[in-house]
Amino acid sequence: MNGRITTLNRLQRGIVPLVLLAVFALSPLVLKQYALILLTNTFMYIILAVSWSMFSGPTGYISLAPAAFFGAGVYTSAVLGFALPFPLIVITGGLASFCMAFLVGALTLRLRGIYFVMFTFGLVELLLNFVLWWEVTVTGTTGRVVPPLGNTTVFYFMLAILACLLLTAFRLKHSKYGFALQSIGQGEEAAAHTGIHVTALKMNTFALSAFFMGAAGVVMATRWTYIDPRIAFNPTLSFLPVLMAIFGGLGQLYGPIIGAAIFTYLEEFLITRFPYHYMLIFGITMVIAIRYLPDGLVGLVQKAWKQWSRRKHGAAQG
Amino acid sequence: MALLKGEKVTRYFGGLAAVFDVSFEVQQGEALGLIGPNGAGKTTLFNLISAALTPRPGAIYFKGRKITGLSPYRICRMGVARTFQTVKVFPDLPVLTNVMLGASFGASPGLSWGDAAEEASEILEFVELSAVRDTPAGELTLANQKRLEVARALATRPDLLLLDEIMEGLNPTEIARSMELIRSIRGRGVTIIMIEHVMKAIMNLCDRIMVLHHGSKLAEGTPGEIAASDEVIRVYLGERAHAGS
Ligand SMILES: Nc1ncnc2c1ncn2[C@@H]1O[C@H](COP(=O)(O)OP(=O)(O)O)[C@@H](O)[C@H]1O
Ligand SMILES: [Mg+2]
Numbered sequence: 102m103n104g105r106i107t108t109l110n111r112l113q114r115g116i117v118p119l120v121l122l123a124v125f126a127l128s129p130l131v132l133k134q135y136a137l138i139l140l141t142n143t144f145m146y147i148i149l150a151v152s153w154s155m156f157s158g159p160t161g162y163i164s165l166a167p168a169a170f171f172g173a174g175v176y177t178s179a180v181l182g183f184a185l186p187f188p189l190i191v192i193t194g195g196l197a198s199f200c201m202a203f204l205v206g207a208l209t210l211r212l213r214g215i216y217f218v219m220f221t222f223g224l225v226e227l228l229l230n231f232v233l234w235w236e237v238t239v240t241g242t243t244g245r246v247v248p249p250l251g252n253t254t255v256f257y258f259m260l261a262i263l264a265c266l267l268l269t270a271f272r273l274k275h276s277k278y279g280f281a282l283q284s285i286g287q288g289e290e291a292a293a294h295t296g297i298h299v300t301a302l303k304m305n306t307f308a309l310s311a312f313f314m315g316a317a318g319v320v321m322a323t324r325w326t327y328i329d330p331r332i333a334f335n336p337t338l339s340f341l342p343v344l345m346a347i348f349g350g351l352g353q354l355y356g357p358i359i360g361a362a363i364f365t366y367l368e369e370f371l372i373t374r375f376p377y378h379y380m381l382i383f384g385i386t387m388v389i390a391i392r393y394l395p396d397g398l399v400g401l402v403q404k405a406w407k408q409w410s411r412r413k414h415g416a417a418q419g
Numbered sequence: 420m421a422l423l424k425g426e427k428v429t430r431y432f433g434g435l436a437a438v439f440d441v442s443f444e445v446q447q448g449e450a451l452g453l454i455g456p457n458g459a460g461k462t463t464l465f466n467l468i469s470a471a472l473t474p475r476p477g478a479i480y481f482k483g484r485k486i487t488g489l490s491p492y493r494i495c496r497m498g499v500a501r502t503f504q505t506v507k508v509f510p511d512l513p514v515l516t517n518v519m520l521g522a523s524f525g526a527s528p529g530l531s532w533g534d535a536a537e538e539a540s541e542i543l544e545f546v547e548l549s550a551v552r553d554t555p556a557g558e559l560t561l562a563n564q565k566r567l568e569v570a571r572a573l574a575t576r577p578d579l580l581l582l583d584e585i586m587e588g589l590n591p592t593e594i595a596r597s598m599e600l601i602r603s604i605r606g607r608g609v610t611i612i613m614i615e616h617v618m619k620a621i622m623n624l625c626d627r628i629m630v631l632h633h634g635s636k637l638a639e640g641t642p643g644e645i646a647a648s649d650e651v652i653r654v655y656l657g658e659r660a661h662a663g664s
Contacts, residue, residue, distance in 0.1 A: 297520065
């Protein structure tokens with residue numbers, strides 16, 4: 102009896118994501134090119150925001166490295182270009198970022214607070230300048246051409262990465278390792294003395310999150326078709342996902358999804374309406390949102406819901 | 420063979436020797452009391468045993484194996500668990516989850532998350548915290564947070580349990596309950612080292628007492644011997660009698 106109920110619950114929980122996946126999978130049939138590109142963009146930001154929050158949410162280590170891992174994917178795409186079947190390039194790019202994050206993690210995850218933030222951001226600048234130097238002095242080029250794939254193909258690859266990421270993030274969050282990550286954020290010393298291999302868990306999770314950022318970079322590069330180091334390692338791609346995730350709320354998996362979706366559209370809207378001041382308006386909106394929404398949008402809604410249901414309950418009693 | 424052995428354990432902070440040249444042995448099944456004035460180095464000694472700090476110089480052996488230089492998580496899995504003088508529960512996680520983490524990661528072999536839930540429930544029953552199992556740990560009273568730390572430590576299935584002032588800040592009723600708890604933990608065959616300023620508890624619960632003063636070992640013996648030692652009375656017990664505690 103009990104078993105049947107939980108199976109049913111599981112099916113019910115699984116149905117919503119599956120329906121959404123089906124809807125998105127069919128959407129290229131009806132969407133215009135512009136809408137499809139916008140949706141792909143949104144997926145990219147969701148991937149960055151969710152994979153960022155997969156590590157930084159529970160542990161409280163604020164990483165500003167997304168642009169570095171994304172950029173590693175972009176360059177993998179440009180270097181491998183025609184050499185491999187595209188799905189293999191996506192995986193290679195992901196693995197490149199995974200390995201890089203693992204090494205960076207080994208060096209930096211002992212740092213706490215602002216030092217970790219600064220080092221991870223320094224990594225973006227370091228890579229940018231290293232690749233710039235390499236391209237100029239070794240290969241003698243400034244930019245590279247990436248073979249284009251077509252908007253629909255790009256969309257499907259982005260959707261596939263997003264689906265894998267969400268499944269991974271969900272399973273991680275509800276596993277013992279998900280709780281161990283939270284315990285690290287709430288008391289790293291106590292976590293270590295409770296038997297948690299804190300360093301390994303942090304490094305692996307940091308690397309896993311970088312895998313998805315790198316994979317997204319590989320796919321996005323094919324849409325840009327021409328890339329150079331400044332496009333690939335754009336610091337904005339470190340800041341935006343972090344702000345989006347915090348704006349949406351880190352407590353729930355759908356927080357960063359909602360945050361990224363809203364801000365991608367907001368950015369698009371502002372760019373078309375206020376082409377000259379959009380960055381300013383965008384930034385101010387972000388700052389205000391984060392200042393007044395400590396638990397993000399999802400936290401705000403949850404609080405409002407609790408108050409409302411309490412009031413309803415109270416009214417029914419009185 | 421002693422369960423735990425320390426050889427000339429020393430730790431400096433800058434020029435200050437927080438623990439200096441302390442050698443000790445703890446036998447299987449024993450309860451050792453660790454006392455001394457504030458700043459004597461008691462907590463630092465716990466940090467050295469549990470590998471939060473490394474002795475320099477000195478060596479620590481557990482079950483005959485040298486554990487100096489190992490990571491805290493390894494030492495926990497080998498069977499040394501501890502609590503913290505300033506409580507360090509995971510405040511936003513439910514009480515049950517706090518204990519499950521111990522069972523799942525600290526025990527060796529670690530339990531699956533499902534088995535950990537069962538084991539954690541039993542332990543919460545044992546420490547009488549079942550009623551608050553779903554409460555975020557940070558919302559518990561200080562007394563219950565200290566109990567929760569004991570429960571989390573027990574979940575790692577320790578052979579040796581280090582208790583750092585788990586009665587500090589508790590009222591007399593809570594202290595009595597705490598003493599009861601320590602007795603029943605001993606009943607499970609767990610070896611205990613406890614730091615405590617509550618002399619009644621130390622005298623009643625411990626087989627042996629070690630006194631630290633300015634980082635060095637001042638005296639060691641049965642509760643009766645320690646209570647009768649002029650030197651201990653001079654630097655510690657006498658001072659406490661003056662303070663009226
Ligand atoms: N991490 C540390 N850094 C510097 N000094 C420390 C540190 N931990 C403890 N000390 C110093 O070492 C001495 C012993 O401290 P502690 O072991 O906490 O004493 P006790 O637990 O016996 O009260 C004190 O003088 C304390 O200030
Ligand atoms: Mg102390």
